[in-house]
Amino acid sequence: MINDEIIFEVENLEFSYPDSGNILDKLNFAVHSGEALSILGANGCGKSTLLKIFSGLLSPTAGNFKAFGKSISSQMLQEDDFAMNYHQQIGFIFQDSDVQLFCNNVTEELAFGLLQLDYSITEIKQRIAEIAKLVNIEHLLDKSPYKLSGGEKKKVAIAAVLLLNPRVLILDEPTNALDPKTQRWLVGLLQQLHQAGKTLIITTHNLNLVSELSTRGILFNEQHQIVADAPIKQLLQQQDLLREVNLI
Numbered sequence: 001m002i003n004d005e006i007i008f009e010v011e012n013l014e015f016s017y018p019d020s021g022n023i024l025d026k027l028n029f030a031v032h033s034g035e036a037l038s039i040l041g042a043n044g045c046g047k048s049t050l051l052k053i054f055s056g057l058l059s060p061t062a063g064n065f066k067a068f069g070k071s072i073s074s075q076m077l078q079e080d081d082f083a084m085n086y087h088q089q090i091g092f093i094f095q096d097s098d099v100q101l102f103c104n105n106v107t108e109e110l111a112f113g114l115l116q117l118d119y120s121i122t123e124i125k126q127r128i129a130e131i132a133k134l135v136n137i138e139h140l141l142d143k144s145p146y147k148l149s150g151g152e153k154k155k156v157a158i159a160a161v162l163l164l165n166p167r168v169l170i171l172d173e174p175t176n177a178l179d180p181k182t183q184r185w186l187v188g189l190l191q192q193l194h195q196a197g198k199t200l201i202i203t204t205h206n207l208n209l210v211s212e213l214s215t216r217g218i219l220f221n222e223q224h225q226i227v228a229d230a231p232i233k234q235l236l237q238q239q240d241l242l243r244e245v246n247l248i
């Protein structure tokens, strides 16, 4: 159910780290509400950096970044109320789950965001129970996040984000560290969320799963530029281009 509402829009967007050249080079595109978009490209082309800009964790060094129709400045993201609202609407699941998990046990981890939003304890307990069931982590609730396997950590990170019921889900390499059965389960969950109207933006190196996870693909070359923006099935057929950008 793609509709006219634009969630993100980038105009001549550029980004460089203090000690790097351009990691994102003059990007122009828009993401509409209800889309399932994948960002594809070789290691180091800038995918995670772009997702961090969408998530409000980094700001572009040049060009314009709009979310929900508004230009977003780094100053706005430093205002507590604005940032809290922004992060509630846009859920980000990091490539590395370790940077996302910091509490003593999984229940606390899951409760963290809801406590920030002033939910009552009764409601928090109820929502955690529901999400733990949906994501299959009921048996992990009392464990320390540090003692979980990579795949278990990923599930907890996903649950923590889903609890806040964001409109937009941004997932950086979501199937990394997952065994084939858990990958299938995650693909099913993401398809369900997409059908329920969520906007999905993912990165993945798993070209076998990408057409199940997205309907549109944006392809980067190793010079940090967009070289294709097309329906995903069409993009995957461009074998020469995929070879050129070092994806196959």
Ligand SMILES: Nc1ncnc2c1ncn2[C@@H]1O[C@H](COP(=O)(O)OP(=O)(O)OP(=O)(O)O)[C@@H](O)[C@H]1O
Binding pocket: 017, 018, 019, 020, 023, 041, 042, 043, 044, 045, 046, 047, 048, 049, 050, 095
């Ligand atoms: N904090 C940082 N400071 C300086 N350079 C960085 C920083 N984070 C990333 N980079 C550099 O920016 C480039 C793009 O990194 P990014 O993580 O966005 O790539 P990616 O496309 O997500 O790669 P991968 O497929 O390996 O996850 C890389 O060359 C990386 O070394």
Ligand SMILES: [Mg+2]
Binding pocket: 047, 048, 049, 095, 172
């Ligand atoms: Mg990355």
